[in-house]
Amino acid sequence: MSVAAAFVRSGRKIVAIGRNYADHVMELNNAMPKEPFFFLKPTTSYVPSGGRVEIPRGIVAHHEVELGLVIGKGGRDIKQADAEQHIAGYALAVDMTARNLQDQVKKKGLPWSAAKGFDTFTPIGSYIPKSSILDPHNLNLSLKINGAVKQDGPTSDMIFRIPRLLEHISSIMTLEEGDLILTGTPSGVGPVAPGDHVECSLTDAEGKELSALDFTA
Amino acid sequence: MSVAAAFVRSGRKIVAIGRNYADHVMELNNAMPKEPFFFLKPTTSYVPSGGRVEIPRGIVAHHEVELGLVIGKGGRDIKQADAEQHIAGYALAVDMTARNLQDQVKKKGLPWSAAKGFDTFTPIGSYIPKSSILDPHNLNLSLKINGAVKQDGPTSDMIFRIPRLLEHISSIMTLEEGDLILTGTPSGVGPVAPGDHVECSLTDAEGKELSALDFTA
Numbered sequence: 435m436s437v438a439a440a441f442v443r444s445g446r447k448i449v450a451i452g453r454n455y456a457d458h459v460m461e462l463n464n465a466m467p468k469e470p471f472f473f474l475k476p477t478t479s480y481v482p483s484g485g486r487v488e489i490p491r492g493i494v495a496h497h498e499v500e501l502g503l504v505i506g507k508g509g510r511d512i513k514q515a516d517a518e519q520h521i522a523g524y525a526l527a528v529d530m531t532a533r534n535l536q537d538q539v540k541k542k543g544l545p546w547s548a549a550k551g552f553d554t555f556t557p558i559g560s561y562i563p564k565s566s567i568l569d570p571h572n573l574n575l576s577l578k579i580n581g582a583v584k585q586d587g588p589t590s591d592m593i594f595r596i597p598r599l600l601e602h603i604s605s606i607m608t609l610e611e612g613d614l615i616l617t618g619t620p621s622g623v624g625p626v627a628p629g630d631h632v633e634c635s636l637t638d639a640e641g642k643e644l645s646a647l648d649f650t651a
Numbered sequence: 652m653s654v655a656a657a658f659v660r661s662g663r664k665i666v667a668i669g670r671n672y673a674d675h676v677m678e679l680n681n682a683m684p685k686e687p688f689f690f691l692k693p694t695t696s697y698v699p700s701g702g703r704v705e706i707p708r709g710i711v712a713h714h715e716v717e718l719g720l721v722i723g724k725g726g727r728d729i730k731q732a733d734a735e736q737h738i739a740g741y742a743l744a745v746d747m748t749a750r751n752l753q754d755q756v757k758k759k760g761l762p763w764s765a766a767k768g769f770d771t772f773t774p775i776g777s778y779i780p781k782s783s784i785l786d787p788h789n790l791n792l793s794l795k796i797n798g799a800v801k802q803d804g805p806t807s808d809m810i811f812r813i814p815r816l817l818e819h820i821s822s823i824m825t826l827e828e829g830d831l832i833l834t835g836t837p838s839g840v841g842p843v844a845p846g847d848h849v850e851c852s853l854t855d856a857e858g859k860e861l862s863a864l865d866f867t868a
């Protein structure tokens with residue numbers, strides 16, 4: 435298995451884009467970004483599909499279903515025209531977020547690392563080879579809690595598209611094989627309570643399921 | 652060579668503590684922390700001693716000389732009494748910081764990841780096995796630019812000591828062998844300009860040099 439296909443075990447970083455869907459930016463009353471921005475999540479936050487997300491005491495943990503990009507060929511200062519060559523595959527992911535803690539640190543100008551980095555805060559689906567996805571900007575992301583749809587949005591709504599994201603991140607830090615890029619979440623984020631069962635789906639334009647991911651809290 | 656001794660090549664994360672020396676908290680007009688906080692730096696930011704730190708156009712890059720802890724035995728929810736068993740060794744490090752960018756994101760409540768995460772923003776010295784350091788809270792950190800002393804402070808000034816730092820971080824995220832913890836910087840931080848030669852030293856209570864680290868910008 436390539437390092438990229440084994441990214442959950444072998445990857446060194448997770449780079450997550452914030453505020454990349456306009457509906458989501460508005461639901462949290464955030465400013466619309468003029469350029470992409472990102473934060474890091476530790477790879478210790480991965481939990482495979484079927485696993486359990488631990489919600490620490492006192493934490494309000496929100497789900498954010500996202501399309502993940504798995505880096506194949508590493509690089510620095512990647513040009514938008516070359517971005518596609520650096521992607522080995524995709525994965526369906528949830529960027530779990532300690533929303534109450536994040537709200538506090540945002541007010542104080544402190545880092546987001548703890549609010550985004552708890553163990554089990556990145557539920558992750560199977561590796562999807564690039565050849566299985568015709569157009570990553572023409573997919574649909576959805577998330578249900580206990581059967582009720584909470585998030586349901588098309589990746590065509592991304593404010594900054596994938597080549598722009600790779601260009602931006604790699605202008606700051608080298609990307610390596612096995613790194614995961616989370617590309618932002620559509621609207622509908624909200625709390626996951628202990629005991630909840632969460633099911634996510636990635637479908638193509640025809641409604642065919644490309645990947646599923648579920649977890650219990 | 653153990654994973655810990657080869658941490659620069661094999662480590663998966665760098666966890667950096669902010670505001671852990673009172674003099675430094677005051678020099679930046681920051682609030683004194685009531686508990687430790689941290690941010691993540693990508694391992695792609697490492698540059699070995701003798702290397703070159705790249706200062707991106709438009710960035711004011713500050714030096715922060717720090718004592719690094721290299722994790723040996725990984726763990727989660729590490730108790731203060733057990734912390735010492737999880738440390739394999741130490742390393743002298745500089746937490747380079749894009750201060751102008753950090754000031755902007757702090758005002759906007761955005762993540763610190765870019766401001767701390769540029770390639771070459773973590774100059775790193777040789778691995779120091781734990782047996783070479785009698786008391787990590789009784790060392791001295793210093794940094795010179797072009798021969799002029801800019802930072803010079805004792806690790807005894809840490810607000811939160813090493814066992815507390817490991818307890819705090821590992822209550823949020825699992826620590827793994829080869830992870831690096833940066834423990835904060837004493838006062839005297841300031842800009843490094845292109846062409847500057849920076850020399851850092853870690854000495855024990857008797858003034859004996861335990862490690863040196865230098866770079867050119």
Ligand SMILES: [Mg+2]
Binds near residue numbers: 498
């Ligand atoms: Mg997100």
Ligand SMILES: [Mg+2]
Binds near residue numbers: 693
């Ligand atoms: Mg990392």
Ligand SMILES: [Mg+2]
Binds near residue numbers: 667715746836
């Ligand atoms: Mg620092």
